[in-house]
Amino acid sequence: MLETWLTTLGLEVPVLGAPMGGRAGGDLAGEVSRAGGLGMLGAARYTTPDWIAAEAAIARERGGRVGIGLMTWSLDTDDSLLDAAIAEKPTLLSLSFGDPAPYVPRAHAAGIPVASQVNTLDDMRVAEAAGVDVIIAQGGEAGGHTGRIGTLPLLQELLEATDLPVLAAGGIGTGRGLAAVLAAGAQGAVIGTALLASPETVGPDYARTAIVEASSADTVYTSVFDRARHQPWPERWGGRAIANDFTRDFHGVDAPDSQLESTYDPADPRRGVVYAGEAVGLVHGERPAGAVVRQIAADAERLLSRWA
Ligand SMILES: Cc1cc2nc3c(=O)[nH]c(=O)nc-3n(C[C@H](O)[C@H](O)[C@H](O)COP(=O)(O)O)c2cc1C
Numbered sequence: 686m687l688e689t690w691l692t693t694l695g696l697e698v699p700v701l702g703a704p705m706g707g708r709a710g711g712d713l714a715g716e717v718s719r720a721g722g723l724g725m726l727g728a729a730r731y732t733t734p735d736w737i738a739a740e741a742a743i744a745r746e747r748g749g750r751v752g753i754g755l756m757t758w759s760l761d762t763d764d765s766l767l768d769a770a771i772a773e774k775p776t777l778l779s780l781s782f783g784d785p786a787p788y789v790p791r792a793h794a795a796g797i798p799v800a801s802q803v804n805t806l807d808d809m810r811v812a813e814a815a816g817v818d819v820i821i822a823q824g825g826e827a828g829g830h831t832g833r834i835g836t837l838p839l840l841q842e843l844l845e846a847t848d849l850p851v852l853a854a855g856g857i858g859t860g861r862g863l864a865a866v867l868a869a870g871a872q873g874a875v876i877g878t879a880l881l882a883s884p885e886t887v888g889p890d891y892a893r894t895a896i897v898e899a900s901s902a903d904t905v906y907t908s909v910f911d912r913a914r915h916q917p918w919p920e921r922w923g924g925r926a927i928a929n930d931f932t933r934d935f936h937g938v939d940a941p942d943s944q945l946e947s948t949y950d951p952a953d954p955r956r957g958v959v960y961a962g963e964a965v966g967l968v969h970g971e972r973p974a975g976a977v978v979r980q981i982a983a984d985a986e987r988l989l990s991r992w993a
Contacts, residue, residue, distance in 0.1 A: 697721030703877030704754020715747025734769030757783030804832025824855030828962030858964030860984020901966030913949035
């Protein structure tokens with residue numbers, strides 16, 4: 686068994702199922718936890734306290750434990766999702782994209798450890814100063830909103846710079862990826878894209894099909910979907926998504942938001958968003974999330990045992 690700081694939280698494998706707004710609800714989180722990892726609910730800005738309570742219950746029933754991921758910048762205007770998340774006493778709370786300082790003491794007062802996904806060394810300093818318990822080095826190859834530095838350079842930089850445990854996120858989709866980051870000194874991996882073709886995900890069927898069909902060269906880092914959907918993300922974070930007609934028409938093009946809004950169509954695979962990272966090229970079929978997690982962990986253990 687791969688034992689790390691992360692498994693001391695009660696996990697059997699050092700894997701977090703990524704919080705993924707719009708895709709990771711109770712079924713996915715529960716299935717990842719049932720496989721020995723910790724599945725995180727992705728509470729997007731537009732979800733509700735009731736959603737968190739309902740999905741946490743589903744995850745717990747299925748997998749015995751649950752984590753919850755919130756977007757820090759959105760708490761700055763409305764922190765009701767934080768109260769809802771704390772009420773669920775998750776195994777881990779992640780507060781990412783922004784300064785978590787105002788919120789960490791509230792989680793700690795309830796005995797909940799806090800993670801923060803960061804994209805630069807400066808971000809890590811902010812999260813450290815806020816008192817988080819674990820840092821997640823999220824590289825720019827990750828799916829969804831992310832930064833620009835690649836996972837490996839960022840991971841190495843952060844491991845050199847902190848005594849906190851560090852997890853790696855971005856581009857890890859097989860046992861090789863997990864083995865690589867563990868060998869580098871990470872305490873585990875956060876896996877998102879590799880789970881996105883699983884039947885336990887929320888979202889349109891075309892999203893799972895697009896994930897299976899896309900190659901690692903098919904993603905684009907863009908803000909056009911945020912602009913089209915009125916998602917007020919701070920400018921520094923773009924989102925990595927599968928390229929489609931919408932990104933080909935508008936990414937890097939000087940078009941008004943009103944045109945993006947009227948053209949965007951979530952029901953149409955050519956115009957709706959499917960956030961995914963470069964690890965999408967490692968997903969070859971629709972597989973249950975538990976099978977994906979178990980295989981990644983078993984393959985990593987086998988690869989690492991060569992050096993034991
Ligand atoms: C569809 C999608 C939605 C995401 N939503 C969130 C989110 O709500 N909160 C968050 O902290 N990270 C979010 N992320 C980022 C993931 O937590 C994680 O960093 C990323 O999936 C890891 O890289 P990978 O996709 O290459 O595995 C999202 C990622 C994806 C693919």
